[in-house]
Structures are given as C-alpha cells and as structure tokens.
Amino acid sequence: MNKTLEQILESSRTYTSEGRVADYIPELAKANREEIGIFVATAEGDYYAGDWDKPFTIQSIVKPIFLMLTAIDNGIDFVKAHVGVEATGKPFNAIDYAEPLLLKEHINPMVNIGAIAVCGLVKAASNEERFQRLLHFTKKITGNPQLEIDREVYESEKKTGNKNRALAYLLKNSGMIYGSVEELLDVYFAMCSVKVTCKDLANMGYLLANRGVDRSGERIIPREDTIFLNAVLTTSGMYDGSGEFATTVGIPAKSGVGGGIMADCPGRMGIGIYSPGLDKKGNSVAGVKMLERLSRELQLSIF
Amino acid sequence: MNKTLEQILESSRTYTSEGRVADYIPELAKANREEIGIFVATAEGDYYAGDWDKPFTIQSIVKPIFLMLTAIDNGIDFVKAHVGVEATGKPFNAIDYAEPLLLKEHINPMVNIGAIAVCGLVKAASNEERFQRLLHFTKKITGNPQLEIDREVYESEKKTGNKNRALAYLLKNSGMIYGSVEELLDVYFAMCSVKVTCKDLANMGYLLANRGVDRSGERIIPREDTIFLNAVLTTSGMYDGSGEFATTVGIPAKSGVGGGIMADCPGRMGIGIYSPGLDKKGNSVAGVKMLERLSRELQLSIF
Amino acid sequence: MNKTLEQILESSRTYTSEGRVADYIPELAKANREEIGIFVATAEGDYYAGDWDKPFTIQSIVKPIFLMLTAIDNGIDFVKAHVGVEATGKPFNAIDYAEPLLLKEHINPMVNIGAIAVCGLVKAASNEERFQRLLHFTKKITGNPQLEIDREVYESEKKTGNKNRALAYLLKNSGMIYGSVEELLDVYFAMCSVKVTCKDLANMGYLLANRGVDRSGERIIPREDTIFLNAVLTTSGMYDGSGEFATTVGIPAKSGVGGGIMADCPGRMGIGIYSPGLDKKGNSVAGVKMLERLSRELQLSIF
Amino acid sequence: MNKTLEQILESSRTYTSEGRVADYIPELAKANREEIGIFVATAEGDYYAGDWDKPFTIQSIVKPIFLMLTAIDNGIDFVKAHVGVEATGKPFNAIDYAEPLLLKEHINPMVNIGAIAVCGLVKAASNEERFQRLLHFTKKITGNPQLEIDREVYESEKKTGNKNRALAYLLKNSGMIYGSVEELLDVYFAMCSVKVTCKDLANMGYLLANRGVDRSGERIIPREDTIFLNAVLTTSGMYDGSGEFATTVGIPAKSGVGGGIMADCPGRMGIGIYSPGLDKKGNSVAGVKMLERLSRELQLSIF
Structure with missing residues (x-):
C-alpha cells in the first residue's frame, strides 16, 4: 500500500x-x-x-468541523433549520443578495457565509470559549493534541478579511448571528489558521x-x-x-x-x-x- | 419485503x-x-x-436516458466536453445569460437546457431516426417493449413548450445544436411523453x-x-x-x-x-x- | 454651422x-x-x-419607431401596461430569467426583448401588413419615401438571429406575443435591416x-x-x-x-x-x- | 402660485x-x-x-450632497474615475457580487454602496472633520445654519445598519475605502440623520x-x-x-x-x-x- x-x-x-x-x-x-x-x-x-x-x-477544511460540533451541540435538525444544503452554483465567496434578508436556502455551510453562521451556533458563554471548544474538538478528531494556530496567517486573515466581514454583517443584518460580529470573525479566522x-x-x-x-x-x-x-x-x-x-x-x-x-x-x-x-x-x-x-x-x- | x-x-x-x-x-x-x-x-x-x-x-426521467445513449454513441469524455456537471443552484428551467455565448459549465444535463443539448448528441442520420433509437433504447433498459408515447401530452408539450424552445435557440445560438431546432425539440417533447x-x-x-x-x-x-x-x-x-x-x-x-x-x-x-x-x-x-x-x-x- | x-x-x-x-x-x-x-x-x-x-x-434605432407607432395605435397607457421603462443595468441582449413568467418590469422597449414585444403591439391584420405599416411610417417620419431594406442583412439576421428567437419564445411563453413568433421575428429582422x-x-x-x-x-x-x-x-x-x-x-x-x-x-x-x-x-x-x-x-x- | x-x-x-x-x-x-x-x-x-x-x-437625499462636495474637492473627473453612473436596475441596497473585487461600473453614487464610497472621497484629515465639512456644506446649500442631526435616528441607524456595514466592507475589500470603515460609516449615518x-x-x-x-x-x-x-x-x-x-x-x-x-x-x-x-x-x-x-x-x- x-x-x-x-x-x-x-x-x-x-x-x-x-x-x-x-x-x-x-x-x-x-x-x-x-x-x-x-x-x-x-x-x-x-x-x-x-x-x-x-x-x-x-x-476551509475547518468548515465540516464547525458543522460537527454544532450538530453535537444542537442536533442535526436545529442545524438544518438554520442553514441550507443545496449547492449554490457560485464561487465560495460570492454574494447575490437583493432580498431584504438572507434566506436559509442560500447559506450552504461549505461556503464562507454559511460556515460563519454555523460557527456562531457552537455553544459557548463567550467567543473565547467558543474558540477553545473548537480547538479542543479539532485536536480530538485529528488525534493531535499539539495543534496550534499560525499566528501570522491569523493576523493577516483578520487584517485583510473584509469580504468575510461583509458576509458576517449580512448574516447579522438577517438575524443569523447573535452577539458580536468582530468576535465571531476572530474565532473564524483563528480556526482557519490552525x-x-x-x-x-x-x-x-x-x-x-x-x-x-x-x-x-x-x-x-x-x-x-x-x-x-x-x-x-x-x-x-x-x-x-x-x-x-x-x-x-x-x-x-x-x-x-x-x-x-x-x-x-x-x-x-x-x-x-x-x-x-x-x-x-x-x-x-x-x-x-x-x-x-x-x-x-x-x-x-x-x- | x-x-x-x-x-x-x-x-x-x-x-x-x-x-x-x-x-x-x-x-x-x-x-x-x-x-x-x-x-x-x-x-x-x-x-x-x-x-x-x-x-x-x-x-425529466428521460434525461439520464439521453445521457446514457449519448455516452454509448460518443464516449463519456465527448459528453463531458459538451456539458458540465456542476449543480446550478437554480430551478430546472432558469436562464441567466448575459454572455454572448452559453458556457459548457452552465449546461447541466439534468436541467432542461443541458438535456436538450445532450439529446442532440445522440447519433442519427435524421431526427426521426434519433427518436426511434431513443425509444428503442428506452424499451430495452426498462425491459418493456410495449412503451409508447402519450399523444395528447406530446401535442400539448409541443404546442406550449415555448420556454424549452427559447432554451433550444440559445443552444443553437452558441453552436451547441446542429441541424433543425424544431425537429430536435420534437424528439425531446416526444421522449418526455413516453x-x-x-x-x-x-x-x-x-x-x-x-x-x-x-x-x-x-x-x-x-x-x-x-x-x-x-x-x-x-x-x-x-x-x-x-x-x-x-x-x-x-x-x-x-x-x-x-x-x-x-x-x-x-x-x-x-x-x-x-x-x-x-x-x-x-x-x-x-x-x-x-x-x-x-x-x-x-x-x-x-x- | x-x-x-x-x-x-x-x-x-x-x-x-x-x-x-x-x-x-x-x-x-x-x-x-x-x-x-x-x-x-x-x-x-x-x-x-x-x-x-x-x-x-x-x-436598434428602429426601437423608438416601434414605440411611436404602437403608441399611436394603442395609446401610451396601453404601451406602459405592457412594457417597463426602468434601465436594466444589463447588456442589450441579456437574459436573466428564473421566474416562470417574464415580468413587464424587466422588458425595457430599448432592449431587444422589449422591442420585439412592442413590435408585436403594432396593429395589423397580418404580419405582412404590420411590416408594411411600419415601413410606411418610417418613410413618413424620415421624410424619405425611397427607404428599403438591405436584403442581405435581413436574410443574415433571419438566419443567425437565434438569440432574438430565444427572446421571442420567452415572450410567447409569458403570453406577451400573440400569433406566430417566426412571422413577428420576420417583421423585426426586416425593420432592423432598413x-x-x-x-x-x-x-x-x-x-x-x-x-x-x-x-x-x-x-x-x-x-x-x-x-x-x-x-x-x-x-x-x-x-x-x-x-x-x-x-x-x-x-x-x-x-x-x-x-x-x-x-x-x-x-x-x-x-x-x-x-x-x-x-x-x-x-x-x-x-x-x-x-x-x-x-x-x-x-x-x-x- | x-x-x-x-x-x-x-x-x-x-x-x-x-x-x-x-x-x-x-x-x-x-x-x-x-x-x-x-x-x-x-x-x-x-x-x-x-x-x-x-x-x-x-x-438618501444626502447622496447628491456627498457628490457635490466630493466634486468640489477632487473635480468631476476624479469622481467619475471612482464610481460609475449607469443605472443598476436593482433595489437601492442590492448586492450582486461574485467577482473578487467590486467594479467601478457597479457603484452608482445614488445607491448606498456608491454613496458610502463617495462620502469617503470628501477631503478631510479625520472623519470628524469630514462630518463637520459635510454638515457645514449642507447648511450652506440649504441656506439653513440651524441644521442638526436627529440623535435617535443616528443612534438607531448606527446600531442596526449592518447591511450598510457589509457594503462598506466590500468597498474596503476592493480598496475603495481608505482608513477606518466604522468611522466612515459614522459619518454616513450621521449625515443621513440630518x-x-x-x-x-x-x-x-x-x-x-x-x-x-x-x-x-x-x-x-x-x-x-x-x-x-x-x-x-x-x-x-x-x-x-x-x-x-x-x-x-x-x-x-x-x-x-x-x-x-x-x-x-x-x-x-x-x-x-x-x-x-x-x-x-x-x-x-x-x-x-x-x-x-x-x-x-x-x-x-x-x-
């Protein structure tokens, strides 16, 4: 082999x-x-x-991890009530959004906007805890307790990630993100940098x-x-x-x-x-x- | 069972x-x-x-039949060179078409426009022969030699199928249909009516x-x-x-x-x-x- | 001067x-x-x-002529009930059409699809008469009784005009063209060739x-x-x-x-x-x- | 009269x-x-x-004001090099954005995304100064030195304006906003509340x-x-x-x-x-x- x-x-x-x-x-x-x-x-x-x-x-391989932990926390049905699963036929970071509000059907968890929404469904008292839970879970499913984030990539994503920031504010506008947008993006950028x-x-x-x-x-x-x-x-x-x-x-x-x-x-x-x-x-x-x-x-x- | x-x-x-x-x-x-x-x-x-x-x-269940016979006639690679396989994220009969020409990538064989294109790739000297070959093949794979078309449905589809007609002319405009559009639509409508x-x-x-x-x-x-x-x-x-x-x-x-x-x-x-x-x-x-x-x-x- | x-x-x-x-x-x-x-x-x-x-x-300069004669025949209000006047923000021959039916709002008379619809509103017992009325009216407003069509351009438009044909069948599908699509396109192509x-x-x-x-x-x-x-x-x-x-x-x-x-x-x-x-x-x-x-x-x- | x-x-x-x-x-x-x-x-x-x-x-009536002061500050040609003037055929707050970067052509100064961009072109050492210049200019052209902002509307716009925030981050992502997005939005929201x-x-x-x-x-x-x-x-x-x-x-x-x-x-x-x-x-x-x-x-x- x-x-x-x-x-x-x-x-x-x-x-x-x-x-x-x-x-x-x-x-x-x-x-x-x-x-x-x-x-x-x-x-x-x-x-x-x-x-x-x-x-x-x-x-982006962190996207199924968001989905797994969210499903553990809330059950699959809860997740399906928040995001759709249809292919969008669009690039991963496309926006096509003339409606006053985003529709669940347009938020696939394998594209950025859906992944940010799903990340926000991970249960936690704070976004710091959300990040720690996600990192811990990622260590567990990879069997690698040494995992850590690449600080330079993280800082860079955070600094330049204005398109993801735009997507997150669209979600916020549609009531699909609770709490601070910037803090949630922090979790998202950090997890992408593992x-x-x-x-x-x-x-x-x-x-x-x-x-x-x-x-x-x-x-x-x-x-x-x-x-x-x-x-x-x-x-x-x-x-x-x-x-x-x-x-x-x-x-x-x-x-x-x-x-x-x-x-x-x-x-x-x-x-x-x-x-x-x-x-x-x-x-x-x-x-x-x-x-x-x-x-x-x-x-x-x-x- | x-x-x-x-x-x-x-x-x-x-x-x-x-x-x-x-x-x-x-x-x-x-x-x-x-x-x-x-x-x-x-x-x-x-x-x-x-x-x-x-x-x-x-x-529409005739769509995979078009694909099968076309693949037999031309090989899968030929078919893939003509139509795409990405989900469109759109209803089955949507059109979104600002380009001068249609792109292969946008023509999924499981939606109408792609199915019409694929139907036209079935080898035949005439559209009448194309229909006979398709009907014969359908009888074979269903194991039912008695299959026939519903004349009323066929006539009605043919009479009112102007959206499919529009799709076919877009294909024609992009060089994706050879020969008569109306005759090919006839084959398409007839096969949908089996x-x-x-x-x-x-x-x-x-x-x-x-x-x-x-x-x-x-x-x-x-x-x-x-x-x-x-x-x-x-x-x-x-x-x-x-x-x-x-x-x-x-x-x-x-x-x-x-x-x-x-x-x-x-x-x-x-x-x-x-x-x-x-x-x-x-x-x-x-x-x-x-x-x-x-x-x-x-x-x-x-x- | x-x-x-x-x-x-x-x-x-x-x-x-x-x-x-x-x-x-x-x-x-x-x-x-x-x-x-x-x-x-x-x-x-x-x-x-x-x-x-x-x-x-x-x-395309024939488009306002279609609009003028249609308004004479039916009145401006009738025309406005059939086509919209908003800019589409799209190229002249774009199609963006996921709805079951076209909406009046999307049919600007200065783009092809709207012009074909408006051409069909010119009153006439036949499409031959429609063409003769349009040609006569064009001669009148240009002050040039010698106007004639360029046969070669007309034949060529007719032969290759499959995108306009597609647009016309979309209109037909939405009940916005009465009578024969091909005959109406003939009038359209002929008038574009004056x-x-x-x-x-x-x-x-x-x-x-x-x-x-x-x-x-x-x-x-x-x-x-x-x-x-x-x-x-x-x-x-x-x-x-x-x-x-x-x-x-x-x-x-x-x-x-x-x-x-x-x-x-x-x-x-x-x-x-x-x-x-x-x-x-x-x-x-x-x-x-x-x-x-x-x-x-x-x-x-x-x- | x-x-x-x-x-x-x-x-x-x-x-x-x-x-x-x-x-x-x-x-x-x-x-x-x-x-x-x-x-x-x-x-x-x-x-x-x-x-x-x-x-x-x-x-939104503040939009032409942004345009006037920007044109005074930079000249019309500079403004036209940054934003387009074609009608978008879309609602005022629509986004349709699959490209990696926004195109100037899609940023009409009379819709939100374009107005935010134009607001950012008003010359100022700080966003506070930008606001003061805009308010002063507005007082001048309305002939009303008493103009002031409605604090409640302003606070509310600022708090709930996540769609405008999304638009602003798209502009930032495309290099069409210099400096702080939040501060610029502050100016925008304040001016809309006059x-x-x-x-x-x-x-x-x-x-x-x-x-x-x-x-x-x-x-x-x-x-x-x-x-x-x-x-x-x-x-x-x-x-x-x-x-x-x-x-x-x-x-x-x-x-x-x-x-x-x-x-x-x-x-x-x-x-x-x-x-x-x-x-x-x-x-x-x-x-x-x-x-x-x-x-x-x-x-x-x-x-």
Whole structure:
C-alpha cells in the first residue's frame, strides 16, 4: 500500500507545477508549490508518502468541523433549520443578495457565509470559549493534541478579511448571528489558521469513514451525523468543482486554499492530502489528481 | 419485503394530499393525486405495492436516458466536453445569460437546457431516426417493449413548450445544436411523453445499480458510465432539492414532473416510484417520503 | 454651422480607428470603419458634414419607431401596461430569467426583448401588413419615401438571429406575443435591416424635437408621446452606456449597431450620426464623440 | 402660485394613505403618514403649502450632497474615475457580487454602496472633520445654519445598519475605502440623520436649478457640476423607479426614505417635498403625485 501511494504521488508530482498558490494574504503565498503529501488511515494501520508531515493551515477544511460540533451541540435538525444544503452554483465567496434578508436556502455551510453562521451556533458563554471548544474538538478528531494556530496567517486573515466581514454583517443584518460580529470573525479566522498535516486530516477522515468512532474506539459523533456530513461534502465540499469531483473521484471530501484535502471512504479509510498549487476553483491540482488515481486503483468511488 | 413496501406506502399515503399536480399543460393536470405506487427490482426478484402498474409520462426521467445513449454513441469524455456537471443552484428551467455565448459549465444535463443539448448528441442520420433509437433504447433498459408515447401530452408539450424552445435557440445560438431546432425539440417533447410505470423505472434503476448489466445478464452500458451517472444523479438529479435529498435519502435518483422517481442503490436494487403531487421544487412529495423511509429501513444511503 | 460640423467631424475622425465594426453577421462586418457623417435638421434649414448620405442599416434605432407607432395605435397607457421603462443595468441582449413568467418590469422597449414585444403591439391584420405599416411610417417620419431594406442583412439576421428567437419564445411563453413568433421575428429582422442615412435619422430626430410635428408642419404623433419617448431615450437609449452618455452629452438619443445614432434636442434640432466603429457597449465611438462636442459647443444638454 | 400649490397638495392628500412609512428602524416608523408639504424656491420668491416646515431626516437625499462636495474637492473627473453612473436596475441596497473585487461600473453614487464610497472621497484629515465639512456644506446649500442631526435616528441607524456595514466592507475589500470603515460609516449615518424641511430641500434644488449659484448670488459649485448632477439624478435619483419618474414627471430629483424629495427644474426653480408614506421602491407616494401634477401644470418636464 505504501508502494501504491508512492507511485500515485510520483506520477502526480508533475501537476504540482500547474495551479497557483493562494496569494490573497502574503503568508499563504510563501507556500512551497513543490510540496506534495498523502496519508491514509485505516483500521489496519497507516500508509503515507511524500510531505505527509509538513504543516499547513487548515482553511476551509475547518468548515465540516464547525458543522460537527454544532450538530453535537444542537442536533442535526436545529442545524438544518438554520442553514441550507443545496449547492449554490457560485464561487465560495460570492454574494447575490437583493432580498431584504438572507434566506436559509442560500447559506450552504461549505461556503464562507454559511460556515460563519454555523460557527456562531457552537455553544459557548463567550467567543473565547467558543474558540477553545473548537480547538479542543479539532485536536480530538485529528488525534493531535499539539495543534496550534499560525499566528501570522491569523493576523493577516483578520487584517485583510473584509469580504468575510461583509458576509458576517449580512448574516447579522438577517438575524443569523447573535452577539458580536468582530468576535465571531476572530474565532473564524483563528480556526482557519490552525496548522495541520496530512496525518491530522486522515484521522479526521477516518472518524467520518468509521461512522463517528475514532481510532481509539471512542464514539465522537452520532452515526447519523456522518451520513449527513458525507452527503454535504459530496454535493458541495469541493467548491463549485463538486460535481466534477463526484464524477471523477466519487469520495466525500473537503478542500482548503492552504492546499489540503480531507477525504473519507465510508467503511474503509480516511485520507489526508497536501499540495498547495490550486486550480481556478480553489482545489489542490495535484491533490485532486492523487485522489482520482487512488479512487480508480482501489475502487473507492461511492457511486 | 412486499410487506415492508406496503407499510411504507401506507404510512406515506397521507402525503399525497400535500403537493400540487403539475398543471402547465392540461393533460398533466388530469393526473389523480391520490395514486401512489412503488416497485423494487432486485437480483432475487420483484417487490411492489400500490399503483405500481399505473402509467404516467416519464418527463425529466428521460434525461439520464439521453445521457446514457449519448455516452454509448460518443464516449463519456465527448459528453463531458459538451456539458458540465456542476449543480446550478437554480430551478430546472432558469436562464441567466448575459454572455454572448452559453458556457459548457452552465449546461447541466439534468436541467432542461443541458438535456436538450445532450439529446442532440445522440447519433442519427435524421431526427426521426434519433427518436426511434431513443425509444428503442428506452424499451430495452426498462425491459418493456410495449412503451409508447402519450399523444395528447406530446401535442400539448409541443404546442406550449415555448420556454424549452427559447432554451433550444440559445443552444443553437452558441453552436451547441446542429441541424433543425424544431425537429430536435420534437424528439425531446416526444421522449418526455413516453408512458412508463413504476416497474419500468425500477428496471431502469436496476441496470444502473447492477453496473450496466440488465436483468437478462446482457451488458447495456459500460461500468464506468454507471459511476458517472450515479454521481450526476446524486449531485443534480432532484432539481435544486438534490442537496436535501442526498442528506435525507442518499440514493442516486431522478424525478419527473409526471410524478415519477427512478432510483438505484448500487449493488442492491432499482426502485420505481409514482405519486403525482409535487413539492415546490418539482419532486413527488409522497415519493420522496417513501424513499426516505425505505432508505432508513434498509440502510440504503450511499453516504 | 456647416463649418462647426466640419470642425467637429474632423477633430473626431481619429476616433474612427477605435472601436470595432459589428461582426455578428458577415454583412455588417463589411462596413467601412473610416466612414463618418453628421446631419443636423432645424426649422431654419439643414447642416451636414462628411458621409451624411452613405446608407447603413438602422438596427436598434428602429426601437423608438416601434414605440411611436404602437403608441399611436394603442395609446401610451396601453404601451406602459405592457412594457417597463426602468434601465436594466444589463447588456442589450441579456437574459436573466428564473421566474416562470417574464415580468413587464424587466422588458425595457430599448432592449431587444422589449422591442420585439412592442413590435408585436403594432396593429395589423397580418404580419405582412404590420411590416408594411411600419415601413410606411418610417418613410413618413424620415421624410424619405425611397427607404428599403438591405436584403442581405435581413436574410443574415433571419438566419443567425437565434438569440432574438430565444427572446421571442420567452415572450410567447409569458403570453406577451400573440400569433406566430417566426412571422413577428420576420417583421423585426426586416425593420432592423432598413437602410437609412444621417439625413433620415436627423429628420426623425427633428420630429421628436419639434414635439411631434414634422418638417412639413403635419402633426405625426401627440406632443405627450415625444415627452415619453425623450425620457425613455435618455434613461435607456444608449444601451448600458446611457448614464455616462447623459452626463457627457445630455441629449435624448438612440444608437444602433449599424453605427448610426439618432438624437433630438427638444425645441431645437434633430441630429443624425454615422460611424460604424463601436465601443464595447455597442455605441459608435466617433459618433458619441461628435455628439459630445456638438453638445458642448451649442450647449445642447437638457440638464 | 401658492394657490396652485394648495390645489395640488389637496388633490394629492388622498395618496398619503397609500404607501408605507419606513420602519426598518423604530424612529422612522414614528413618522406621521398624514403629513404632506411642498415648497418652491424661485428667483422671484418662495411658494409653499401644507407641512413645509415640518422637519424629517434627509436620508438618501444626502447622496447628491456627498457628490457635490466630493466634486468640489477632487473635480468631476476624479469622481467619475471612482464610481460609475449607469443605472443598476436593482433595489437601492442590492448586492450582486461574485467577482473578487467590486467594479467601478457597479457603484452608482445614488445607491448606498456608491454613496458610502463617495462620502469617503470628501477631503478631510479625520472623519470628524469630514462630518463637520459635510454638515457645514449642507447648511450652506440649504441656506439653513440651524441644521442638526436627529440623535435617535443616528443612534438607531448606527446600531442596526449592518447591511450598510457589509457594503462598506466590500468597498474596503476592493480598496475603495481608505482608513477606518466604522468611522466612515459614522459619518454616513450621521449625515443621513440630518433633519431638514421642504424649504431646505427647495433651496438645495434652487442651487442646482440656478447652475450652482445660490440665492444670495454666491457661486457654490461649478456650472458643469450641476449638469453632471442633473443627469445622474434623472437616470438614477429615484431608485429603480427612475425610468418611470422620468416619463411621468421629467424633473431631476432625489428621494429619501424619510419621505423627502429634492427636485430642480433647470433655470426655473428648486422644489422640496415631504410626505412619509413610501411606495415599494422607496419613493414618497403623495410626493411623486404632487410632482407629477406640478410638472404637468407648469410644463416642467425637461423632455
């Protein structure tokens, strides 16, 4: 299996030169486009190749984490009463908003505006507590108690994140955020800046693939929640490349502009991917290629 | 199993009074909202309940049929070069089109404009031949050599289908339709008017579930095409209710405004559903309810 | 005055090399980009410079003609009950249409979809009669009984005009066209293909400037209709460059992709312009420049 | 003339019961829907009727004031390089924004997003100074040194103005606001809360009508700026009712949700209107009616 991963990684390495490293903040632009890693977590053991232990910021892969903890706190039905699950057919940070108020139907938790709303549903007495609970939960599901945030990325996101700020004020305007907008954005920016490795993402994927039970055998989230999450990841986890990804890869997955992809094959394995060169839709070019080949090789498509 | 189907059908019967029968043409408005049927086709045998043998027009469920025959004729890659697979986030017959030309990315084969384009890719020397090939193929995959079109529905669609006509001329304007627009629309309208039963749809679903091999053991379409189709059905088969349907049912499916739903559980079964009362998104209310319960009862979700 | 026109024309001649000749049909692409003409019609007499007598197709400048004859036939209130007058903020041939039916508010008579609808409101027992009435009326208001259509442009528009065809079928779908769509499009395409000169357009402008009374002293349209038309021309006569044109020129005007502009200064003069190089919004580059200079020179702005 | 105004006001009084008082903040909802006033300022003298001396908040009528002072500070060309002048065809607070950055073309100074941007172009060392300069300028052009802001409306706008906050952060994200967003919004909200009367608005309109020279004979703004402003007011001063208003009234004007309308008839008069019941587009119902009748009575249409 390690050999398979090696082969897939090497044959996909050429794609690292395609795509562009995210550069909307200077810290992300520093990423080394030649890095490429993969990690597979199964009940039988771990397999890996390349730069699987290089840290990068989690970015949008934190979105399913918001959803998981919110669902634990409030139940899936509460969550579904607040955000929709239809694909928007729009880029991840688009706004199309002529109505006096935003409609739940337009707030997909896998795009920024929905993720900010969902983040605000995590139960906490303060936003500091909200952040601590989220960080603790992320450590738990990645099996990595050392996780920490990248201060420079966080500061930079906070300073330049005016589009997310705009989205948050739209939510506030529609009564979908309670309390301070700036404080909630702080939690959001901080959580997007958590540094992870392929291994961390693979463990997170394992939890979903293993129906909510982690590698130590502890149940973290209800079985039904993993079904909900896998459905949402499949229909909208890869931005507006989700349809194409479903046909060529067919694995529930979430990508981030840091170059990571978290994927899970129900009943089989969790996968963590890293390669920072992105396609136009914001997904890792070499990462998607590796998943496509792994899916074909091991017949992983759920379809 | 028949008992299970009976129970599910009876407990869903109350939903027949919700929803509205399609009425954009008088012939569809004549449908009896109280009718409700289900049919399950497995390798071991057939199971059914209610009005499974009542005929209704196939409508949009013909869209995956266009896609199958087009893929057989031209290969999946050719098809993907002509139409996109991203969810549009729009109603099935929306137009949003300020560009001089339509973009492939905006033409999903599960919405009308994409389906008309795909219909035109079926190989034929004439549109009459195109229709005959499509009808013959539909008879084959439903296992029903008696299929015929509902002349009244066909005439009515043809007479009043000016929005589809507009969509077709947009395609023509963008060089995505070759030959006569009116003749191609004729094929489209005629194929939407084919009368089917739950059994016919279940057999069609069986073919997809059984990876392209029909109940007689004959391979009709390549294995890869069924993976492609199931992915497309999952992300956009239920109009802009596809995301919600994925989370609550989790089965690749296609609905039509005639009240039918064709669904397939890979490796397990094909399902045909009928109940003409529709929700706002155009899906059968009681039909979706039956699938939701069947999915939970038999753990059919692919997620 | 002729000297003023000469100077303005010569100083604007350099702009003829900017812009692009319309090329969506081959016949239009044949236009000579170096041609430039201007004609001013006043109560005191005619003034002109350059290629004022070179014929070109009227194209969108026929839109106010549709509106005039429709208003004569039905009254302004009837017309306003059928089409809106708000600027759409969209290119002239955009479609944005997720509603089951088009709304009157979205159908501005100065963009294609609205013009087709308005053309259909001209009273006639047949579309042949509709065309004859429109042609006769155009001859009358231009004072040119020799007007005829350019057969090649007409045939070409008819053959390739599939986007207009799409727009017309949307109107049909919404009950905004009565009778045959194809026949009505025929009238539309034929009228867009009428060959005019700057002089013809200036006479037409004179009629509007002179409050509905033509140069022979005959009242052709009611005074109120000229007020209505001048308002519509000002807010939406220059496609989505109307706002800019209002600030820099400030004269009610209508442009066409043939390179013509018809303008009228209430109480003062009618103006005809020709130069076929267009800017991105579809307006004659050198033509707009000439009007800008003429407006400044003679203080023609209504603002 | 006072008699004419009385008659027009009385015959329009019935329309005060149509329309709805703005209620997005409680302070505005307190307005008395039965109030109705008109004031006309001419070189020969003042004319008025009804509640012409009742104060109300200026709201969006401050938008042309931002534009005037910005143009004085930077010149019209600088302003035009920053904001567009095309009608958006959208409600005053719509957002449609899938691009990474806002485009100048989409930022009309008569809708909120454009007005906030223009407000930020007023020259000042601090936002406090910006506010003081704007207030001083407003006192000058209304001829009313007593103007002050309504503290309750201001506090309420500031507290609940999250949609405007969102718009401002979009501008910030696109580099169209320099400095603090919150401080600039403070200026914006404060200026929208200035209390004015019909007389104040009529004096402001007089300035525009009189080509930039106020009633004391002092030149306040260049002649060219009044032409620019009248063009912008005509094409987009009445929200997305501007086209209709142009055809029925034909006078450059700006309305606010406080119920006011400022209008100017070039070379003739300035008009101030007040009646707080609004139509769906945000314009005073009885106010528009009075202007329509006054325009017809005195032949004020510029078209």
